Amino acid sequence: DSGVTQTPKHLITATGQRVTLRCSPRSGDLSVYWYQQSLDQGLQFLIQYYNGEERAKGNILERFSAQQFPDLHSELNLSSLELGDSALYFCASSVASSNSPLHFGNGTRLTVT
Amino acid sequence: AQSVTQLDSQVPVFEEAPVELRCNYSSSVSVYLFWYVQYPNQGLQLLLKYLSGSTLVKGINGFEAEFNKSQTSFHLRKPSVHISDTAEYFCAVSEGRGGGSNYKLTFGKGTLLTVNP
Numbered sequence: 001d002s003g004v005t006q007t008p009k010h011l012i013t014a015t016g017q018r019v020t021l022r023c024s025p026r027s028g029d030l031s032v033y034w035y036q037q038s039l040d041q042g043l044q045f046l047i048q049y050y051n052g053e054e055r056a057k058g059n060i061l062e063r064f065s066a067q068q069f070p071d072l073h074s075e076l077n078l079s080s081l082e083l084g085d086s087a088l089y090f091c092a093s094s095v096a097s098s099n100s101p102l103h104f105g106n107g108t109r110l111t112v113t
Numbered sequence: 114a115q116s117v118t119q120l121d122s123q124v125p126v127f128e129e130a131p132v133e134l135r136c137n138y139s140s141s142v143s144v145y146l147f148w149y150v151q152y153p154n155q156g157l158q159l160l161l162k163y164l165s166g167s168t169l170v171k172g173i174n175g176f177e178a179e180f181n182k183s184q185t186s187f188h189l190r191k192p193s194v195h196i197s198d199t200a201e202y203f204c205a206v207s208e209g210r211g212g213g214s215n216y217k218l219t220f221g222k223g224t225l226l227t228v229n230p
Contacts, residue, residue: 106156
């Protein structure tokens with residue numbers, strides 16, 4: 001058990017809809033990362049938050065947004081969903097130094113129909 | 114910018130055979146290197162990491178990896194695999210900045226290791 005909790009485990013929704021994915025980091029970790037995993041793109045870094053502030057941005061679409069709350073949990077919001085957004089979305093947390101490993105949750109599998 | 118190349122997308126082996134999963138990276142600065150494993154329907158978990166010091170690092174489940182700076186490689190090895198080692202393995206790199214609160218880990222596309230009886 002990594003200590004990182006993601007909900008829900010599965011999400012099925014229709015194109016054009018909006019969903020929210022939630023992540024609770026490991027106790028003591030200030031940094032949260034979101035990754036998207038798909039068969040064709042592999043693991044793609046989306047965005048990082050550290051203690052409530054955005055710190056790094058990757059290949060995140062404008063339709064996607066995230067935030068980290070004062071209690072350090074994070075939410076990833078995906079809107080105007082397209083079929084191509086179907087993927088596994090992982091949250092990871094760390095103490096946020098460059099030599100610290102990431103601790104991953106079990107992911108949320110999003111299916112857009 | 115940093116990048117990671119995993120040279121084999123799939124590696125099938127027989128149980129108790131040795132295995133090597135190859136990883137090459139590119140970066141203009143010093144790096145930290147990691148191998149993660151992903152079992153079916155699970156998140157990634159850390160196998161081992163290279164930060165500094167000895168170039169041969171040992172991880173969990175009998176895996177080890179060797180950092181070769183001149184060849185910019187960080188290949189993962191195990192002398193004798195088990196059926197339970199069947200999983201996807203990811204090599205990852207982060208650029209060493211001596212600490213700090215913002216960085217991203219760049220992953221390779223993964224190698225699916227299938228261990229057959």
